[in-house]
Amino acid sequence: MTPALLILTDFFRAANKALDYATNLAGPLGARLVLLHVRRDSILDSERLTGELSDLSTEATAMAMKQVANDLAVPVVAEIGHGRVAFAVADAVSRHHPLLVVLGRPDYSATPDELVRTTALDLLRTAPYPMLIVPHTLTSTVLPRRVLLAVDGEDFTIGPHAGAMRHLSRTLGVELTVLHVTPDADADVSEDDVMASVRRTGLGLDLPTPMRFRHAVAANPAEGILHAAQAGGADLVVVLARPRSFWGQLFHRSVTAEVLLHSPVPVLVLPTLA
Template identity: 80%
Template sequence: MTPSLLILTDFFRAADQALDYATNLAEPLGARLVLLHVRRNSILDPEMFTGELSDLSREATTLALSRVADNLAIPVVAEIGHGRVAFAVADAVSRHQPLLVVLGRPDYSATPDKLVQTTALDILRTAPYPMLIVPHTVASSQLPRRVLLAVDGDDFTLGAHAGAFRQLLHLLGADLTVLHVTPPDAAAARVVSEQQVLDSVRRTGLGIDLPAPIRFQGTVAARPADGILQAAQARDTDLVVVLARPRSFWGKLFHNSVTAQVLLHSTVPVLVLPTLA
């Protein structure tokens, strides 16, 4: 079965940039693109009040998708979904089994975090799946070479997604740095050693067949998300990878999770890997 990347598009700028990024990523993976546009007309849509929504007719949408597909040099399947985006994505994922779901992140700079109900967060809560979020500020679609994986030192399991991520790193020839953030008051925190952090990653199999040994970086920050964002900027990182544990999707404080904060504020693409534990 030919691997695929599932791309969400609404024909706005952020989606177009995400499509450019995904197209370049698909080539070394030998993957096709599944281009999905969801007609969103529900008052329950998480971005009905905070994001731009396309109001194209079905005929206009079909024509727009056809034009986009015709301009791409790799195989493309175009589909139109309906209703809530998370459900349409879950349906497409079940049929195509893509390596990743890819979408653009619009400009939310003028909207307080607590009011931002992004498509990405809704999908992660409803149908967790490896997801690549490309910020609207990303000007280059070059392939990522410097990858920063943020972990908390606890064991985690990625299931079948571990192989896809390992394949991605191998085909890109990427250097992987594992980051652990420690709070300033170490006495109030559980002390995690470099060896524990690296072992938690190696046990998943992510270190197998990488072009270079996994590196470790430790940093200190009052808020883990700030530490991750600052480390990514300091290292000139191309791609930030964060884990989304099941507990991140429970309760009303999801926007306060490390994953959500990095996803909302990173200036480089973010790959979210849902864990099984």
């Protein structure tokens, strides 16, 4: 079965940037694109993909989707969903089994983090799936090579998504750096234990160069991750979303959410099973 990338679009700038990025990924992966636009049919709908809602009619939306699909150089399936975005995405995922769900991150610079409600965070709460978030400020859509994987040092598993992630890393020939952030420079950090937790997932298999380890000290783990990504020239950051992040404290206070909202480079969020 041909692999797929599922892209959410609302025809605004951030979604268009994500579509460009996904199109470049699709080529080397031999993947088709599933272009999904979700119409919000309820006047009480408070969800936002880009902070704006398209007011196109059903017919105009269908024409716009067709035009976008015709302009792409890779195979495309265009679909229009209805209702809540998370449910429409879950339905599309169940039918297409994509490698990733891809969406754009719009400009939230004028909105405090605690007031930001994004489609990405809602999807992670209700329908956890590997998700690539592309910031609207991204200036280049070249393929990612230098990948920073931020881990907390605990064992984790990504279950049925491990094969897809290995395929992505192997095909792109990424250089993978594993980052562990602690608030104390004197913290007892075992590089062997941290790297072993990653190796057990299979994420380091078949890479052109061995995984590298980096330890950083930061009172705020998210700031430590973002600083390390910038200092190391990473062009993709990978973060874990553990189940407790969804149901414990408010999700927008989690490290994953903070990195997702502020990273200048794309962020791949991997939901874990533990």
